[in-house]
Amino acid sequence: MAFHRTVLVTGAASGIGAAIATRFLAENFSVVLLDVNAEGARAVAERSGRAAHAVVVQGDAGDERTARDAVAATEKRFGSVGVLVNNVGIELNATVVEQSREEWDRHLAVNLTSAFLFAKFCIPGMRDSGGGSIINISSVHAFFSWPRCAAYDATKAGLLGITRALAIDHGPEGIRVNAICPGYTRTPLLERWFAAMENGEQRVAQVHPLRRIGEPVDVANAVFFLASDQAAFITGTVLTVDGGMSAAGQ
Numbered sequence: 001m002a003f004h005r006t007v008l009v010t011g012a013a014s015g016i017g018a019a020i021a022t023r024f025l026a027e028n029f030s031v032v033l034l035d036v037n038a039e040g041a042r043a044v045a046e047r048s049g050r051a052a053h054a055v056v057v058q059g060d061a062g063d064e065r066t067a068r069d070a071v072a073a074t075e076k077r078f079g080s081v082g083v084l085v086n087n088v089g090i091e092l093n094a095t096v097v098e099q100s101r102e103e104w105d106r107h108l109a110v111n112l113t114s115a116f117l118f119a120k121f122c123i124p125g126m127r128d129s130g131g132g133s134i135i136n137i138s139s140v141h142a143f144f145s146w147p148r149c150a151a152y153d154a155t156k157a158g159l160l161g162i163t164r165a166l167a168i169d170h171g172p173e174g175i176r177v178n179a180i181c182p183g184y185t186r187t188p189l190l191e192r193w194f195a196a197m198e199n200g201e202q203r204v205a206q207v208h209p210l211r212r213i214g215e216p217v218d219v220a221n222a223v224f225f226l227a228s229d230q231a232a233f234i235t236g237t238v239l240t241v242d243g244g245m246s247a248a249g250q
């Protein structure tokens with residue numbers, strides 16, 4: 001890989017973010033795990049067996065000072081961030097009539113502004129060291145909606161917009177920027193959603209041509225591919241990792 005083998009993952013204590021951090025640790029990267037849940041992030045690092053190569057930063061990814069300080073601490077310890085994975089996301093289901101302005105703002109801050117902030121603070125270091133790779137974790141909800149997902153879906157569509165914009169602004173600096181749209185993936189976020197449905201997992205699995213929901217490692221593998229030299233000519237694009245669900249029009 002042409003750039004530094006340092007990755008910063010937001011929302012790394014659980015689910016998809018934990019799988020991404022684990023994958024990069026296994027590939028001998030230095031990994032910064034940013035999460036509000038520092039204990040959970042530390043447990044991910046310990047389980048990997050490579051905790052000496054991991055740094056946990058506790059904080060709110062949507063907060064400007066947290067983002068600035070996390071990137072500065074990473075650069076001080078490991079040099080510039082080579083790979084930024086904007087993974088953090090929350091989903092509080094409601095129609096716009098039900099949803100409070102505070103919850104709407106929270107979705108924007110955590111799911112979308114965090115990607116702006118971490119890109120803003122990582123890109124100068126990437127540029128100075130010859131390049132980097134940014135991967136934004138969007139969702140199939142960028143393409144279609146389910147009931148009571150307005151705020152979440154707006155942020156996930158927004159992530160595809162900022163992915164394209166960053167790719168064209170920073171491609172000439174050797175920085176590639178791509179998005180991944182996971183389908184339904186077995187994580188605490190999805191399990192909270194299934195809890196409100198009868199036979200949730202079985203019903204959702206049936207709408208996938210591959211007849212299963214995704215596992216966090218399915219997304220982590222796609223992230224690793226996009227970060228690697230195997231994807232050297234891929235930027236500004238979207239990789240859907242959904243077991244064929246959206247191809248089936250579901």
Ligand SMILES: NC(=O)c1ccc[n+]([C@@H]2O[C@H](COP(=O)([O-])OP(=O)(O)OC[C@H]3O[C@@H](n4cnc5c(N)ncnc54)[C@H](O)[C@@H]3O)[C@@H](O)[C@H]2O)c1
Nearest residue numbers: 011013014015016035036060061088089139184185187189
């Ligand atoms: N699970 C799915 O089916 C699915 C599908 C499509 C997209 N996604 C996206 O994948 C990403 C990860 O989702 P997941 O299912 O692993 O979620 P999760 O709820 O299992 O994990 C999210 C992590 O983010 C952390 N977090 C929450 N708010 C934070 C904040 N303000 N600052 C820092 N950390 C914070 C949590 O502590 C947790 O560790 C999200 O962007 C989500 O929208 C998930």
